[in-house]
């Protein structure tokens with residue numbers, strides 16, 4: 032699947048999100064514009080409180096948009112509610128940071144994955160077959176289907192969360208700090224899984240992270256946010272290595288990638304991963 036950044040799947044235009052009373056509330060986003068191409072991964076970085084998660088929430092219909100537009104595949108979805116918003120869920124999915132809190136502990140992995148398919152009208156047998164295929168794609172054993180989330184490690188749970196997001200074959204996945212809770216080696220493996228799934232399916236990602244090293248590895252383009260505004264948006268390598276805006280440069284200095292020990296650890300994690308049977312697709 033190829034990436035097409037000139038044919039946007041998602042366009043966010045001059046978006047304003049205000050918490051509290053409209054007109055006099057707190058502006059978490061004040062005029063944000065970004066776009067995500069088909070099969071593209073766009074990173075959103077910025078310090079805590081800069082509005083990264085709010086941008087993801089707005090796209091999912093979970094933040095109060097005061098003005099501006101969100102256009103998905105040519106359709107204005109800014110204020111989509113009720114049944115129309117629920118229909119969009121097959122196209123726009125989410126993976127959250129917390130692999131512990133985001134999975135229902137009372138359901139088996141098989142039921143967690145099959146539920147959205149059956150709710151969308153798929154028969155039980157077809158749903159089970161799609162679930163089996165998805166479990167294989169995220170490299171979990173088939174036996175995982177009959178087990179509960181608590182029986183898995185953090186990295187495995189995040190694989191389950193990714194499988195749940197992708198089982199409906201969405202076109203966009205909002206990833207909100209999806210590897211931040213994982214140790215470095217597990218991070219590397221989960222990032223490679225994201226990359227592989229994107230290459231195989233052509234899904235687009237909006238990838239929210241505070242970690243420039245993670246974003247550099249997976250994102251084609253990167254937006255840097257500061258106090259509710261995008262201060263820089265461009266090629267991932269360029270923004271994470273030689274940013275133009277002084278704020279992005281400060282963020283780079285403050286990031287673990289500027290720390291030689293963290294960088295060496297990260298490199299060691301990648302090398303270890305390459306030696307294992309997990310493929311590292313070229314970017």
Ligand SMILES: Nc1ncnc2c1ncn2[C@@H]1O[C@H](COP(=O)(O)OP(=O)(O)OP(=O)(O)O)[C@@H](O)[C@H]1O
Nearest residue numbers: 050057059077078079080081082083084085086241
């Ligand atoms: N429901 C809410 N009500 C009021 N203010 C909110 C709400 N959600 C977020 N905010 C505020 O909006 C701003 C942006 O928050 P947001 O979570 O988008 O930032 P972030 O960049 O994702 O930060 P972090 O990396 O810490 O998650 C913050 O100042 C936050 O306190």
